[in-house]
Amino acid sequence: xxxxxxxxxxxxxxxxxxxxxxxxxxxxxxxxxxxxxxxxxxxxxxxxxxxxxxxxxxxxxxxxxxxxxxxxxxxxxxxxxxxxxxxxxxxxxxxxxxxxxxxxxxxxxxxxxxxxxxxxxxxxxxxxxxxxxxxxxxxxxxxxxxxxxxxxxxxxxxxxxxxxxxxxxxxxxxxxxxxxxxxxxxxxxxxxxxxxxxxxxxxxxxxxxxxxxxxxxxxxxxx
Numbered sequence: 001x002x003x004x005x006x007x008x009x010x011x012x013x014x015x016x017x018x019x020x021x022x023x024x025x026x027x028x029x030x031x032x033x034x035x036x037x038x039x040x041x042x043x044x045x046x047x048x049x050x051x052x053x054x055x056x057x058x059x060x061x062x063x064x065x066x067x068x069x070x071x072x073x074x075x076x077x078x079x080x081x082x083x084x085x086x087x088x089x090x091x092x093x094x095x096x097x098x099x100x101x102x103x104x105x106x107x108x109x110x111x112x113x114x115x116x117x118x119x120x121x122x123x124x125x126x127x128x129x130x131x132x133x134x135x136x137x138x139x140x141x142x143x144x145x146x147x148x149x150x151x152x153x154x155x156x157x158x159x160x161x162x163x164x165x166x167x168x169x170x171x172x173x174x175x176x177x178x179x180x181x182x183x184x185x186x187x188x189x190x191x192x193x194x195x196x197x198x199x200x201x202x203x204x205x206x207x208x209x210x211x212x213x214x215x216x217x218x219x220x221x222x223x
Contacts, residue, residue: 005070012062012083013138019055020134023090024127026052026097027198031123033104034115034191045101052094056087075212082212086137089201089208093130096194096201103187113184115191116165118158122195125155129202136209145213148206155199162192 029045032038063084066072072080129148136144166189173181211217 005066005072005076008062008066008070009076009079012059012066012080015055015059015062016083016086016134016137019052019059019087019090020130022048022052022055023093023097024130026094027123027127027130027195030097030100031120031127033101034119034123037104037112039105042101042104046098046105049094049098052091056091059087060084078212078215082137082208085208086133086205089204090130093126093198093201096198100191100194103191106187108184110181110184113181113188115188116162118162118165119188119191119195122155122158122162122192122199125151125158126195126199126202129155129199130205133202133205133209136206137212140209140213142210142213145206145209149203152199152203155196159192159196163189166192 026045026048029041033042033045063080066080067077070076129151132144132151133148135141136148166185170182170185173185207218
């Protein structure tokens with residue numbers, strides 16, 4: 001019985017890795033759109049969100065079957081319940097990558113404005129956070145999970161830089177009554193916010209890893 005349970009936990013790990021890899025790729029591909037503005041590539045990202053949703057449902061089903069049939073306790077119970085929490089955040093990251101891609105597909109009035117360089121960096125940092133958070137879950141590496149949580153500050157700082165840059169540009173465009181350019185800048189701010197929120201979700205994933213390993217969540221002992 002225990003051997004079969006361990007095999008199912010290993011399969012769960014593999015499914016978590018596959019979903020994490022899919023999300024990491026979606027984030028990176030969305031970041032590449034900042035340079036390419038490739039509408040066809042953007043639509044592929046949007047369509048790929050359906051596969052991420054399917055993965056979430058499959059992992060959720062596996063976790064529920066494990067809970068009902070195996071009735072795990074202690075660390076095994078925390079491991080499975082943490083996976084259920086993590087896939088919700090992972091799915092939302094996929095949604096936000098799709099939302100970024102959708103913005104790229106929208107028609108633009110006036111001349112195209114360059115995207116702030118920090119957006120691609122935010123994409124890379126967020127994808128790296130997701131990859132390390134899932135690795136921490138699979139390897140039960142609490143120090144790696146805590147490093148992911150600390151990395152959120154990097155994305156937050158980049159977001160602040162983008163906000164300051166875009167607010168200044170918006171003021172300039174408003175004074176010049178160039179409203180079409182202002183709409184592009186607003187879209188860029190939305191993209192930056194999506195990356196900032198994705199990093200927050202990656203932080204949540206890492207915090208659930210710490211709970212799975214230690215029984216503590218955000219520094220509080222859970223009963």
